[in-house]
Amino acid sequence: MEKLIITAAISGAEVMKENNPAVPYTIEEIAREAKSAYDAGASVIHLHARMDDGTPTQSHERFQPIVDAIKELCPDVIVQPSTGGATGMTAMERFDSTNITPTPEFATLSCGSCNFGDEIFENTEDIIKTFATEMKKKGIKPELECFDKGMIDIAMKMHKKGYLDAPMHFDFVLGVQMSATVRDLSFCVDSLPPGSTWTACAIGRQEFPIAAAAIAMGGHVRVGFEDNLYLEKGVLAKSNGEMVAKVAAIAKLLGREVATPAEAREILGLGK
Numbered sequence: 457m458e459k460l461i462i463t464a465a466i467s468g469a470e471v472m473k474e475n476n477p478a479v480p481y482t483i484e485e486i487a488r489e490a491k492s493a494y495d496a497g498a499s500v501i502h503l504h505a506r507m508d509d510g511t512p513t514q515s516h517e518r519f520q521p522i523v524d525a526i527k528e529l530c531p532d533v534i535v536q537p538s539t540g541g542a543t544g545m546t547a548m549e550r551f552d553s554t555n556i557t558p559t560p561e562f563a564t565l566s567c568g569s570c571n572f573g574d575e576i577f578e579n580t581e582d583i584i585k586t587f588a589t590e591m592k593k594k595g596i597k598p599e600l601e602c603f604d605k606g607m608i609d610i611a612m613k614m615h616k617k618g619y620l621d622a623p624m625h626f627d628f629v630l631g632v633q634m635s636a637t638v639r640d641l642s643f644c645v646d647s648l649p650p651g652s653t654w655t656a657c658a659i660g661r662q663e664f665p666i667a668a669a670a671i672a673m674g675g676h677v678r679v680g681f682e683d684n685l686y687l688e689k690g691v692l693a694k695s696n697g698e699m700v701a702k703v704a705a706i707a708k709l710l711g712r713e714v715a716t717p718a719e720a721r722e723i724l725g726l727g728k
């Protein structure tokens with residue numbers, strides 16, 4: 457089976473230190489969390505930026521020193537800026553995270569609107585087309601965030617219309633809109649066009665069961681504070697590294713090797 461790409465979603469935009477004191481806000485804290493994940497086997501860092509007080513921001517002026525600090529500690533890691541940001545941000549505000557140097561090789565692209573708790577995470581077709589067009593111009597590979605199966609269909613429509621190139625890479629985010637069950641994950645995987653690659657993540661306590669399923673099914677895995685704060689029931693994770701290490705241990709038990717950043721670039725076709 458293909459080696460396993462572990463993505464660490466180290467910061468997120470919604471979780472706060474009140475939820476887990478290890479959630480990083482400052483440049484140094486975010487870089488420290490990236491390093492802990494990288495040392496444990498993460499090849500991709502899914503990145504949201506925060507101001508020092510924890511306020512989420514998509515400003516390239518804040519992303520730049522954070523990415524520089526991460527690259528200083530983990531020179532070969534793949535940094536994947538979020539273009540989802542936080543609910544309530546405008547689309548162009550969200551996309552500012554890609555205006556860093558060098559231009560990111562990878563970034564998220566959410567493929568539809570959905571409920572996000574009491575808020576709406578807005579991704580109209582117009583927003584998707586704009587982000588996809590800009591990413592293509594900049595040479596950024598999109599990770600297609602799908603919060604339900606319909607978003608896979610939207611991505612396929614965007615591919616047909618020429619906005620997205622194949623092979624596409626998907627990330628199934630379970631537990632926000634669709635349920636975090638193996639049945640839902642299987643339905644998503646079965647719905648993909650041939651040649652696609654995919655990652656799965658699940659919110660809260662389903663994070664590790666879904667990670668185990670994705671490892672067994674030949675997909676890739678995302679974990680981290682953005683999605684879940686606990687290492688096990690009642691035990692807060694002290695770092696993203698602890699969660700990545702747990703995934704790496706499950707992979708080892710199941711006989712799946714973990715990919716290095718260079719191997720992840722090859723599997724994802726980055727820079728092509």
Ligand code: KMH
Nearest residue numbers: 469538539540541543564
């Ligand atoms: N924070 C969510 C509203 C992404 O990073 O691309 C959106 C999100 C998706 O996290």
Ligand code: ZN
Nearest residue numbers: 468538540682
């Ligand atoms: Zn995110």
